[in-house]
Amino acid sequence: MFGAHVVVAMPGSMSRRPIHPLHAVLLAFAFPLFLGALLSDLAYWSTFEIQWANFSSWLIAGGLFATAFALLWALINLFRSRPASRRGFAVYFFALLAMWVLGFVNALVHAKDAWAVMPEGLYLSLVTALLSLVASWIGYSGFRAGDVT
Amino acid sequence: MRRSLLLIGTLAMALSACGNDPTPLQYGPKPDLPEPQRGLLPEMVISRPANWGNEQPTVPQGYRIAAIATDLKIPRQTLVLPNGDILIAEGSGGGAPALRPKDLIANYIKGLGKSVVKGGNRLTLLRDADGDGTYEMREVFADNLNAPYGLALINGAIYVANQDALVRFPYRDGQTKASGPPTTITELPSAINHHWTKAMAASADGRFLYVGIGSNSNITERGMDAEVDRAMVWKIDAHTGAHKPYATGLRNPSALATQPGTGQLWAAVNERDEIGSNLVPDYLTSVREGDFYGWPYSYWGQTVDPRAQPQDSQKVAAAIRPDYSLGSHVAALGLSFSTPAMGARFAEGAFVGEHGSWNRKVPVGYKVVFVPFRDGRPAGDPIDFVSGFLSTDGKARGRPVGVTVDPRGALIVADDLSNTVWRVTPNSPQADLSRTGIISPVIN
Numbered sequence: 001m002f003g004a005h006v007v008v009a010m011p012g013s014m015s016r017r018p019i020h021p022l023h024a025v026l027l028a029f030a031f032p033l034f035l036g037a038l039l040s041d042l043a044y045w046s047t048f049e050i051q052w053a054n055f056s057s058w059l060i061a062g063g064l065f066a067t068a069f070a071l072l073w074a075l076i077n078l079f080r081s082r083p084a085s086r087r088g089f090a091v092y093f094f095a096l097l098a099m100w101v102l103g104f105v106n107a108l109v110h111a112k113d114a115w116a117v118m119p120e121g122l123y124l125s126l127v128t129a130l131l132s133l134v135a136s137w138i139g140y141s142g143f144r145a146g147d148v149t
Numbered sequence: 150m151r152r153s154l155l156l157i158g159t160l161a162m163a164l165s166a167c168g169n170d171p172t173p174l175q176y177g178p179k180p181d182l183p184e185p186q187r188g189l190l191p192e193m194v195i196s197r198p199a200n201w202g203n204e205q206p207t208v209p210q211g212y213r214i215a216a217i218a219t220d221l222k223i224p225r226q227t228l229v230l231p232n233g234d235i236l237i238a239e240g241s242g243g244g245a246p247a248l249r250p251k252d253l254i255a256n257y258i259k260g261l262g263k264s265v266v267k268g269g270n271r272l273t274l275l276r277d278a279d280g281d282g283t284y285e286m287r288e289v290f291a292d293n294l295n296a297p298y299g300l301a302l303i304n305g306a307i308y309v310a311n312q313d314a315l316v317r318f319p320y321r322d323g324q325t326k327a328s329g330p331p332t333t334i335t336e337l338p339s340a341i342n343h344h345w346t347k348a349m350a351a352s353a354d355g356r357f358l359y360v361g362i363g364s365n366s367n368i369t370e371r372g373m374d375a376e377v378d379r380a381m382v383w384k385i386d387a388h389t390g391a392h393k394p395y396a397t398g399l400r401n402p403s404a405l406a407t408q409p410g411t412g413q414l415w416a417a418v419n420e421r422d423e424i425g426s427n428l429v430p431d432y433l434t435s436v437r438e439g440d441f442y443g444w445p446y447s448y449w450g451q452t453v454d455p456r457a458q459p460q461d462s463q464k465v466a467a468a469i470r471p472d473y474s475l476g477s478h479v480a481a482l483g484l485s486f487s488t489p490a491m492g493a494r495f496a497e498g499a500f501v502g503e504h505g506s507w508n509r510k511v512p513v514g515y516k517v518v519f520v521p522f523r524d525g526r527p528a529g530d531p532i533d534f535v536s537g538f539l540s541t542d543g544k545a546r547g548r549p550v551g552v553t554v555d556p557r558g559a560l561i562v563a564d565d566l567s568n569t570v571w572r573v574t575p576n577s578p579q580a581d582l583s584r585t586g587i588i589s590p591v592i593n
Contacts, residue, residue: 048458050372057249108189111251113370113423115458116187 016142023073027139029066030096030132033059034103038125045122053117056125057110063132064103071096074139085144092138099131175430176530180474182449185424192426192510193255195262198566199544206547206562207537208573211492214535217277217284217561218570222269224563225346226483226551227570228300228307232322235275235284235561237570238551241268242296242312242345248371259507262545264566270294272309274325275570282574291318291327299349299405301358303387310347310360313339315385335390338378341365344419346482350405351387353412358385359395361402361416368421368456369445380444382416382436398442398468404484404551406499408435411525417481417501418471420448422508424456430474431481433501433520433527443468473527478506479514483552483563487519490558492575498522500534500560502549515539517549517562535562535573 018024037059044052074093081089106124110117174181208214218224221239228236247253271292275284291309299310307318309331316331337347337360344363351358364380365371382402384395395414404417414436420429421444429448441464443450445457450470453460475481483502487495498521503514515538518531538547548566555561555572562571 048373050370053370054248057251061250105189107250111190111249112187112456113366113368114456116368116423116456 016144018142019139020073023070024140026066026070026073027096027136029063030070030099031129031136033063033066034099034125034129034132037063037106038122038129041117041122041125045118048115050114053110053114053121056117056121057107060103060107060110060125060128063128064100064107067096067100067103067132070139071100077143081143088138088143092135092143095131095135095138099128099135102131103128175427175476176474177527178470178473180430180449180476181427182429182452183425183427185428185454187424191423192508193258194510194512195258195507196505196512196515196539196543196545197261198264199540199546201546201567204537204546206535206571207533208535209494209533211576212573213576214571214573215282216569217282217572218273218275218287219568221273221568221570222266222271223264223565224273224550224568224570225298225565226300226348227553227561227563228302229553229555229561230302230320230322233277233280233555233557234323234325235553235555235570236290236300236307237273237275237563238294238297238300238309239269239271239273240294240296240298240312242298243342244345245341245343245365245371262507262548262566264568266568268296270296272297272300272307272327276325282572286325288325290325291331293330296345298346299360301349301351303351303355303358308334308349308351308358308387310337310349310358312342312345312347313337315347315349315358315360315390333390334387335385335392337383338362341371341375343371343375344379344401344403346401346403348403348405348416350407350414352414353407356387358387359383359405359407359414360385361399361405363401363403363419364444367423368454369458376445382414384438395438396436396440396442398440398444398446398464399436400442400444402436403480403482404502406484406486408525409486409488413525415484415486415499417475417484418442419480419482420477421445421454422478424454425477426509426511427477430477431479432471433473433475433481433484433499434471440469441467442471449474473520475501475503475518475520475531476513478509480504480506481514482550483517485552485554485560487554488556488558490556491554491560492558495519495532495534498527500552500554501531502552502562504548504550504565505538505545512539512543515545515548517552517560534560535571538564 040052040055078089272290274290276286296312315334343365348361365375381397385392401419489496505515517535519534547564551563553561560573
């Protein structure tokens with residue numbers, strides 16, 4: 001029924017297993033929301049229309065809220081993984097962590113009033129969106145079968 | 150809660166741009182204006198409320214202070230009527246919606262420094278019939294108002310500036326209760342009402358009322374559209390309600406007063422936050438028709454604030470410098486000119502009620518100062534007149550708002566944290582030259 005669970009781990013096999021569906025749902029917030037924040041920052045940058053800055057603030061807050069759980073999940077997986085496959089989980093966790101920490105700094109920058117958000121907020125939104133793409137890419141590529149997810 | 154506040158404080162220190170808090174020259178006509186600075190978190194130190202116990206605010210030697218009314222519902226401004234009765238405006242306005250996650254958090258934190266009592270939306274009248282300094286009578290003069298703030302008595306009527314309208318009650322000497330609901334003279338700008346207080350002063354001839362309308366944001370973070378008819382003083386015809394902007398670019402003109410003798414309008418103005426402990430100075434200034442004071446584009450004259458975009462260089466060029474800095478973040482909310490009946494040291498000048506800071510590492514304000522005047526202009530540093538609102542362990546026992554000089558020789562101070570009205574009097578009576586020429590009957 002769940003394709004992920006019928007894959008049989010073979011010694012030396014490079015078959016990959018996807019992350020848990022709920023973990024995937026949480027991770028799915030990251031790229032759309034942080035990309036949305038980047039786009040609304042660009043809109044604020046070019047129009048001075050404050051509502052775009054408000055949108056950014058909420059998109060970043062939403063992204064941080066959902067991905068905090070994904071980050072926790074990634075951390076637990078990292079601890080539960082076998083030493084042989086730990087590296088993959090570690091890369092995923094630290095990519096997600098970097099995204100989250102920069103996203104949090106970005107949330108604080110976006111809490112400044114009016115144009116004080118710029119230009120740091122725009123740069124941070126760009127980096128956070130890129131890191132969310134990287135973390136999602138790694139996460140959705142799956143991990144070596146036989147290890148926990 | 151305390152732990153999370155501590156955490157916020159520690160984070161703020163760790164993330165702030167600068168560790169020390171030098172105190173530059175902040176008083177007078179030429180305050181030092183340091184470079185703007187803002188860490189990842191604004192400097193926030195909330196003085197948590199505490200009770201007075203048996204203590205009282207501190208007043209200068211030769212003066213005494215008494216609580217003449219307690220358990221009020223957020224007293225803000227007071228008015229001394231001709232027969233000596235005191236009218237107190239009680240209420241709490243605002244309620245601007247939170248637009249960002251930051252607003253939710255900041256509102257919660259700032260709320261920790263405020264009274265939990267609900268605003269009364271009323272006027273309370275106090276009377277000391279026998280002149281012994283005890284106001285033994287207390288009546289609700291009018292209720293069902295909407296966050297009343299500015300008060301004025303002209304032409305036999307009491308004018309009240311609600312947060313959304315200027316209204317009028319007929320008044321005859323000795324009246325203790327309004328005869329009915331008030332007449333609306335004119336609506337006042339009230340959309341959003343980020344800064345909701347409507348300070349008021351009457352012109353010397355009683356023809357006009359000046360009403361202060363604060364900005365709808367700290368620095369345009371609710372958008373420029375929200376600032377139409379904001380950050381200005383209106384001149385209103387007391388009869389017809391016809392009005393026009395009198396002076397603009399005043400971020401939050403939260404106290405207005407007409408100077409005795411000259412008839413000049415003065416304002417205490419609260420300036421913008423979140424660019425450092427020592428920016429931007431709140432100020433006291435004479436306000437003339439057509440003056441523009443810079444908000445939001447610039448401060449203290451022509452120092453540009455890049456947070457306000459798009460900028461307007463013509464407006465910046467037109468911005469004038471205020472007369473007198475009271476210090477950054479003191480939150481001047483009360484203003485009243487003195488009379489000789491207050492005693493020789495405090496005869497010429499203005500009292501300023503300072504509600505106290507939140508956006509500063511070392512709290513300032515939380516007191517009533519006296520700004521000495523000479524030849525009708527501020528001359529010299531402010532002198533503490535009522536202090537001790539902050540306890541030695543940094544808790545706030547009260548927060549002064551409105552101050553009103555009673556021409557008989559007393560200063561009335563509204564305190565919206567301990568919900569008290571204080572009265573400060575000289576121990577020895579002074580000749581009351583300003584009003585009647587008779588000696589005050591209060592003898593000690």
